[in-house]
Amino acid sequence: MNPAEKRSIDPASQAMLTRAAKEKVPTAWDRLEAMRPQCGFGQLGLCCTFCEMGPCRVDPFGEGAVVGVCGADADTIAARQILRKVAVGGSAHSDHGRTTAMTLLQTAEGHGDYSIKDEKKLRQVARYFGIDPEGKETRALAKAVAQAALGQFGNQEGELIFLKRAPETRQKLWRELGIAPRGIDREVVTALHQTHMGVDADYVSLMKQSMRTALADGWGGSMIATDLQDILFGSPEPLRAKTNLAAIKADKVNIVVHGHEPVLSEMIAEASRDQELLAKAKEAGAEGIQISGLCCTANEILMRHGIPSAGSFLHQELAVMTGAVDVMTVDVQCWMPALKDLTEHFHTRLVTTSNRAKQLGTHHIEFHEEHALETAKEIINLAIESFKNRQPDRVEVPGVEVDMIAGFTAEYIYKMLGGRFRPSYRPLNNGIMEGRLRGVVGVVGCENPRVCQGYAHTELIRELIANDVLVVTSGCSATAAARVKLLQPETAFQMAGRGLQEICEAVGIPPVLHVGACVDNSRILIACSNMVLEGGLGNDISDLPVAGVAPEWMSEKAITIGWYAVASGISVWFGDPLPILGAPGLTQFTTHDVDKMVGAHWSFEADPIRCAHQVIAHLNAKREALKLRPMMYETQDAAAG
Amino acid sequence: MSRIVTQAAVRGAHDILGRAEALYRQCMEEHEGRQAIGFPETAYYLPMIYSLLGEEISQLNQLEPILEYLRKDLCPPVPPADRLWLPYLENALDAGITTLIAEEIYNCLRYLLGTEPHDSTWHGFISDTILRTLGIQLVDGRMPGFAAIVGAAPTTEIAVDVVRELQKRNILTFLIGNHEGRTCRDQLLEANVITEDPKAGWDIYIVPLGPDTESIIYALNWAIRGALTFGGHKKGDWKACLDYTRARIFAFGIGLGTIDDLKYGSGAGAINMGFPVICDTEIPEIRPTGVCTYEELVRELDHKKIVPTAIEVRGVKVKVTDIDVPVPVAAAFEGETVRKADMQCQMGGKYSPAFEYLRMREMDEVEDGKIEVIGPDVDTVPEGGALPFGMLAEVAGRKMQTDFEPILERHIHTFINHAMGIFHMGQRDMNWLRISKNAYNAGFRLRHFAEVLRGLMMEDFPALVDKMQITIYSDVEAMQPALQEARKVWKERDDRLAGMTDESVDLFYSCTLCQSYAPNHVCVISPQRLGLCGAYNWLDGKAAYEIDPNGPNQPVPKGLCLDPIKGQWKNVNDFVYNTSNRGVERFNAYSLMEDPMTSCGCFECIVTVLPDGQSVMIVNREYPGETPLGMPFSTLASSVGGGHQTPGFLGVGRLYITSPKFISAEGGLPRIAWMPKELKEAVMERLQARADELEMPDFPTKIADETITTDFEGLINHMMAVEHPALTMTPLLG
Numbered sequence A: 001m002n003p004a005e006k007r008s009i010d011p012a013s014q015a016m017l018t019r020a021a022k023e024k025v026p027t028a029w030d031r032l033e034a035m036r037p038q039c040g041f042g043q044l045g046l047c048c049t050f051c052e053m054g055p056c057r058v059d060p061f062g063e064g065a066v067v068g069v070c071g072a073d074a075d076t077i078a079a080r081q082i083l084r085k086v087a088v089g090g091s092a093h094s095d096h097g098r099t100t101a102m103t104l105l106q107t108a109e110g111h112g113d114y115s116i117k118d119e120k121k122l123r124q125v126a127r128y129f130g131i132d133p134e135g136k137e138t139r140a141l142a143k144a145v146a147q148a149a150l151g152q153f154g155n156q157e158g159e160l161i162f163l164k165r166a167p168e169t170r171q172k173l174w175r176e177l178g179i180a181p182r183g184i185d186r187e188v189v190t191a192l193h194q195t196h197m198g199v200d201a202d203y204v205s206l207m208k209q210s211m212r213t214a215l216a217d218g219w220g221g222s223m224i225a226t227d228l229q230d231i232l233f234g235s236p237e238p239l240r241a242k243t244n245l246a247a248i249k250a251d252k253v254n255i256v257v258h259g260h261e262p263v264l265s266e267m268i269a270e271a272s273r274d275q276e277l278l279a280k281a282k283e284a285g286a287e288g289i290q291i292s293g294l295c296c297t298a299n300e301i302l303m304r305h306g307i308p309s310a311g312s313f314l315h316q317e318l319a320v321m322t323g324a325v326d327v328m329t330v331d332v333q334c335w336m337p338a339l340k341d342l343t344e345h346f347h348t349r350l351v352t353t354s355n356r357a358k359q360l361g362t363h364h365i366e367f368h369e370e371h372a373l374e375t376a377k378e379i380i381n382l383a384i385e386s387f388k389n390r391q392p393d394r395v396e397v398p399g400v401e402v403d404m405i406a407g408f409t410a411e412y413i414y415k416m417l418g419g420r421f422r423p424s425y426r427p428l429n430n431g432i433m434e435g436r437l438r439g440v441v442g443v444v445g446c447e448n449p450r451v452c453q454g455y456a457h458t459e460l461i462r463e464l465i466a467n468d469v470l471v472v473t474s475g476c477s478a479t480a481a482a483r484v485k486l487l488q489p490e491t492a493f494q495m496a497g498r499g500l501q502e503i504c505e506a507v508g509i510p511p512v513l514h515v516g517a518c519v520d521n522s523r524i525l526i527a528c529s530n531m532v533l534e535g536g537l538g539n540d541i542s543d544l545p546v547a548g549v550a551p552e553w554m555s556e557k558a559i560t561i562g563w564y565a566v567a568s569g570i571s572v573w574f575g576d577p578l579p580i581l582g583a584p585g586l587t588q589f590t591t592h593d594v595d596k597m598v599g600a601h602w603s604f605e606a607d608p609i610r611c612a613h614q615v616i617a618h619l620n621a622k623r624e625a626l627k628l629r630p631m632m633y634e635t636q637d638a639a640a641g
Numbered sequence B: 001m002s003r004i005v006t007q008a009a010v011r012g013a014h015d016i017l018g019r020a021e022a023l024y025r026q027c028m029e030e031h032e033g034r035q036a037i038g039f040p041e042t043a044y045y046l047p048m049i050y051s052l053l054g055e056e057i058s059q060l061n062q063l064e065p066i067l068e069y070l071r072k073d074l075c076p077p078v079p080p081a082d083r084l085w086l087p088y089l090e091n092a093l094d095a096g097i098t099t100l101i102a103e104e105i106y107n108c109l110r111y112l113l114g115t116e117p118h119d120s121t122w123h124g125f126i127s128d129t130i131l132r133t134l135g136i137q138l139v140d141g142r143m144p145g146f147a148a149i150v151g152a153a154p155t156t157e158i159a160v161d162v163v164r165e166l167q168k169r170n171i172l173t174f175l176i177g178n179h180e181g182r183t184c185r186d187q188l189l190e191a192n193v194i195t196e197d198p199k200a201g202w203d204i205y206i207v208p209l210g211p212d213t214e215s216i217i218y219a220l221n222w223a224i225r226g227a228l229t230f231g232g233h234k235k236g237d238w239k240a241c242l243d244y245t246r247a248r249i250f251a252f253g254i255g256l257g258t259i260d261d262l263k264y265g266s267g268a269g270a271i272n273m274g275f276p277v278i279c280d281t282e283i284p285e286i287r288p289t290g291v292c293t294y295e296e297l298v299r300e301l302d303h304k305k306i307v308p309t310a311i312e313v314r315g316v317k318v319k320v321t322d323i324d325v326p327v328p329v330a331a332a333f334e335g336e337t338v339r340k341a342d343m344q345c346q347m348g349g350k351y352s353p354a355f356e357y358l359r360m361r362e363m364d365e366v367e368d369g370k371i372e373v374i375g376p377d378v379d380t381v382p383e384g385g386a387l388p389f390g391m392l393a394e395v396a397g398r399k400m401q402t403d404f405e406p407i408l409e410r411h412i413h414t415f416i417n418h419a420m421g422i423f424h425m426g427q428r429d430m431n432w433l434r435i436s437k438n439a440y441n442a443g444f445r446l447r448h449f450a451e452v453l454r455g456l457m458m459e460d461f462p463a464l465v466d467k468m469q470i471t472i473y474s475d476v477e478a479m480q481p482a483l484q485e486a487r488k489v490w491k492e493r494d495d496r497l498a499g500m501t502d503e504s505v506d507l508f509y510s511c512t513l514c515q516s517y518a519p520n521h522v523c524v525i526s527p528q529r530l531g532l533c534g535a536y537n538w539l540d541g542k543a544a545y546e547i548d549p550n551g552p553n554q555p556v557p558k559g560l561c562l563d564p565i566k567g568q569w570k571n572v573n574d575f576v577y578n579t580s581n582r583g584v585e586r587f588n589a590y591s592l593m594e595d596p597m598t599s600c601g602c603f604e605c606i607v608t609v610l611p612d613g614q615s616v617m618i619v620n621r622e623y624p625g626e627t628p629l630g631m632p633f634s635t636l637a638s639s640v641g642g643g644h645q646t647p648g649f650l651g652v653g654r655l656y657i658t659s660p661k662f663i664s665a666e667g668g669l670p671r672i673a674w675m676p677k678e679l680k681e682a683v684m685e686r687l688q689a690r691a692d693e694l695e696m697p698d699f700p701t702k703i704a705d706e707t708i709t710t711d712f713e714g715l716i717n718h719m720m721a722v723e724h725p726a727l728t729m730t731p732l733l734g
Helices: A003-007 A011-023 A028-035 A040-044 A074-108 A119-128 A138-154 A161-165 A168-177 A184-194 A203-233 A262-271 A275-283 A295-305 A315-320 A339-345 A369-388 A410-416 A426-434 A455-466 A475-483 A491-495 A498-507 A518-534 A556-567 A584-598 A608-625 A632-640 B002-030 B047-053 B060-074 B089-113 B128-140 B156-168 B184-190 B198-204 B213-229 B238-248 B261-272 B303-314 B402-417 B437-441 B446-460 B476-499 B538-547 B570-579 B633-640 B654-658 B677-693 B712-722
Strands: A239-243 A253-259 A289-294 A309-311 A327-330 A349-352 A402-406 A439-443 A469-474 A512-516 A546-550 A572-574 A602-604 B146-151 B172-176 B206-210 B251-256 B277-279 B297-299 B343-348 B354-360 B371-374 B389-396 B422-425 B432-436 B467-473 B507-511 B523-525 B555-557 B561-563 B605-609 B616-620 B649-652 B672-674
Touching: A003 A011, A011 A315, A074 A138, A074 A184, A074 A203, A074 A262, A074 A369, A074 A518, A074 A556, A074 A584, A119 A138, A119 A161, A119 A203, A138 A161, A138 A184, A138 A203, A161 A168, A161 A203, A161 A518, A168 A203, A168 A584, A184 A203, A203 A262, A203 A295, A203 A518, A203 A556, A203 A584, A239 A295, A239 A309, A239 A475, A253 A262, A253 A295, A253 A369, A262 A289, A262 A295, A262 A327, A262 A369, A275 A289, A275 A369, A289 A295, A289 A315, A289 A369, A295 A309, A295 A402, A295 A475, A295 A512, A295 A518, A309 A315, A309 A475, A315 A327, A315 A339, A327 A339, A327 A369, A339 A349, A349 A369, A402 A475, A402 A512, A410 A518, A410 B089, A426 A439, A426 A498, A426 A518, A439 A455, A439 A518, A439 A608, A455 A469, A455 A475, A455 A491, A455 A608, A469 A475, A469 A498, A469 A518, A469 A608, A475 A512, A475 A518, A491 A498, A498 A632, A498 B002, A512 A518, A518 A546, A518 A556, A546 A556, A546 A608, A556 A572, A556 A584, A572 A608, A584 A602, B002 B060, B002 B089, B002 B261, B047 B060, B047 B089, B047 B213, B047 B238, B060 B089, B089 B213, B089 B261, B128 B213, B146 B156, B146 B213, B146 B261, B156 B172, B156 B184, B156 B251, B156 B303, B172 B184, B172 B213, B184 B206, B198 B206, B206 B213, B213 B238, B213 B251, B213 B261, B251 B261, B251 B303, B261 B277, B277 B303, B343 B354, B343 B437, B354 B402, B354 B476, B371 B446, B389 B402, B389 B446, B389 B476, B402 B422, B402 B446, B402 B476, B402 B538, B432 B437, B446 B467, B467 B476, B507 B538, B507 B570, B523 B538, B523 B570, B555 B570, B561 B570, B605 B633, B616 B633, B616 B677, B633 B649, B649 B654, B654 B677, B672 B712
Parallel strands: A253 A289, A253 A327, A289 A309, A327 A349, A439 A469, A439 A546, A469 A512, A546 A572, A572 A602, B146 B172, B146 B251, B172 B206, B251 B277, B277 B297, B354 B389, B371 B467, B616 B672
Antiparallel strands: A239 A402, B343 B432, B389 B467, B422 B432, B507 B523, B507 B555, B605 B616, B605 B649
């Protein structure tokens, strides 16, 4: 077996990994090998570096120290770390949300180069904030919405307004448990305080704050990011797009936008159509200017404009390996500092753009909303210059590119299932109630070189759809699924169970629906609320036959997402376990006891097929509790067989 | 494949939209933009556009923005691709609405050009009047649904079979469009099932609308008006209107023969309304549910199964009665008359002695199912002759009470009429029956009257009637003992009913039957004030509660009397408050002016105070003309209905007019200054009796009608001339 085949199931990745090996350029996979064996204490959550009496580590087998210097036991040490990770992950999404709100505010005040693209959504979001949009002029309304959104960050008392978009039963539960978040920033600060040396030593209390902080992300920062981006850049609707490294065009000036925030990449995409720049590119000998994305910045502009995605998280180094990337911009989150050395190996210019995300020695063009277009043009100019330095003999772009359908949102489902005049979730709920659909599962999350790239995502999804589970996907999971054609509608007829196939056929959808970037997992929360509201599937999200899975996760954001899903009533499966297994009380709480509290819990299963069947059993149990009919074709097949 | 359906529907939408646009341009060339357009006899303009888009289209050039909206916004520009398609269900549905609206515009313009209806043998647009009379049956369940047959059956026999299956279930059938030029209408004409007069079709539940697919809009813009008229939804509230048609109007399409693009487009439109389509050809199906209540598009190649399949798919609630008689039995035949020329034999009327009488017996006195005919049968009578007819129906049941006897007895009329080819009129010893030649030739004899009556009685009143035996007398001598007993009992019943007062009972009955379209309305039915629709009195409420204890008629204990004059009780107030969705806090049973009862919209008559502030007038629903208040019934009705309390306006049943409790808080009967002649004549007997009780024997003559005056000044002059008692009563206003 070619070693590259163990690292990725994607032929384009394999080609570039082979090239990297040949040219002795290290990648994440190589660095992981060099790192092994990885620290067992860290993996089990038993290492604490929070104060300078330590570092402390406690022995999972009871043979060494069982508590740290301060006396914190394994449960406290692991729980404090989880809470701190949740605060970090939530901060990433929420700071993204804040940027979006600031951009909306500037736009409303007439500064900068952006405009309001989705007025209807603006009016809808205004209503969520309790602002009556009647008779208000667009800009004035946008300003009020932006200010209200910004207010959510600094809110000290009461609770986040968007919690009201959850089913009432859930809202009541949050209040009863004392985990309804007050303000986005407040929960993070409280969380960090709680994890300071000598504060909270009760892992249940720490986990409740984890849920509260996570909810401030899911129903706060992330939701604000998603909604306000829809207002500014347009709400996605289904469209055709392509992914994989062939998005990088050997004959064009290539700008690869990487990271998570679409504010800059939106503008770069717009600037790439500038006639003057196009002429300049032509002059430099290029056929045009090609924008492609990586990671979640890719998902943002793919969902809204169909701009191709060059790949997911682990493609970032492999894209550079094509030798055809003239500029790679990075904004925030999930870009590897390794890119600096790697780009220097080629002609590629790496550009950092956020004042929060810099690297010594890397070219920095700081992005400010008010000069967005100017900055975008500067970057394209840089790319054209860089193109001139390209070494044609070193260009090697794998010719792999796959079609997909993307652009699904919680709002669009109404239209998808009823057109202009019968907008409704009814057909979805009916599909579940009648046993055509077993349930809906969100397969989301990162990639991790510890897992063969894309293997777990795609095996899991195939198994789920074969068992009549409708899959929604986001982030790098979506891109992985797209690479093996799972986001093509025709796939339903080859891989989906008969019931799911009938739904896909009736509606015209793929069996796997791409809902956007990882910050857009908030769309899944809204979709679940809508399902409850539509009726027939219980009174709370925790009654629904739904689940969330992150089979190849790696980032702290994934932990936050997992916790807000659980706190919202959606049980979650992770491939690698959370770093808690050394803490027996916390593990018991996370995987079992929390269910009694919020009606959902965590499970860990690395094998995607086994994981799929655990999820299926979970959906079946939820169906049984709802007294739904047996699966339509299972009974028929069983009767026939 | 649903994709193929969508592709066809989108092409169909483009086809009809293109033709509507072309016809519009032609009309704009031939007419002024201000040219009036519209369908005959409707207050709903172009009803589909009015309901869904909220536009009141009354002149030609108003169509321009609608067509533009269809072309630019609604109609999917291209059908879905064959690979890597985008979600297309929304396209199919939007193409459906485009098709319906384009069809409505197209046909409306054809009305302008005089090319619609197609010819006198096709019905074309359905008027509001028909909507009111038949639509009520459709929403209250008497008519379980309607079928729109589009196309033609492979043979005449199949066409007849399909239609008979529908008729048997009281399902109204519209005939629309053609298959390769042949229409289902032709087939039914050929088989003598229908006549060339399309309007006559209403009586037999088969109405040919038009020979082209576009005519489907007449069935659908009839149905959508139901949401406005009976659902009380507002124009432009498309969601409420379409939810209403899906929830309440049990319609479906049957496609016979090839389904072309326009038929697919029209079908997609019907599906938006919640009406599924069942076809007899190899079409792709759409089975996942949720746009319609159940499946949307289904094929059924076996014509024998097509109607049962359609009923199942739409979820139509049909009570199929299997009664062993040689003619079909269904409510669809209720309005049928038997003309003298078609008559084999008649009974009663002025032609022979006859009666019908229903009596409760003890359980052991009734042998269930026993039917006895005493005397000669119909085949002994020469064609066109008469035969004496006495029918004694004896029922027993654990929950049966003598109070229910008159209610069940009254149903003899309805039930006997359900038999095809049989005619029944009147009641007690004033009944009149006819058997048609067709029914006779099919084998209908005297005992079959009993079969029909027993079958339907057992089905409609299963809670009351456990056992039933029936004796039919055609021998005058033999019927005498039963007849004498009947006359004695009838008198007792009249006395008992007449003797009941609101004070003599502890319970009233509620009626919330109409909350489906007036959600805050509650009728409180007392012995002296029947329901405003005239159909339910106190005994009916009682019986209905016995029959269905969870139904819309609930007992309401009066509780503490808060005001005996105005008629207000504590428990009644509480009940009304809760069942009116907390809309009505209290109500006075006998007052017109203070917290009067609300109205749903079904009232037989409206009582309103006149501008003099002294007198009232009463106008009945049937009266179309002007009134001294300067408003016809229809205008008045809009200020009374909807479940709101409107002091000075009251919806009432006719019988309440002569009740001693008729607006007794304000002085009662002597307040009446004006009512239409027909109404006055209809209630005259009881009116006179009530006037006599009040020792004002000449009062009925003082009530003016439209032959005396229809304006207020004329009325005042008349009142002064006849010294109307209202003139000296306390003012109602202020």
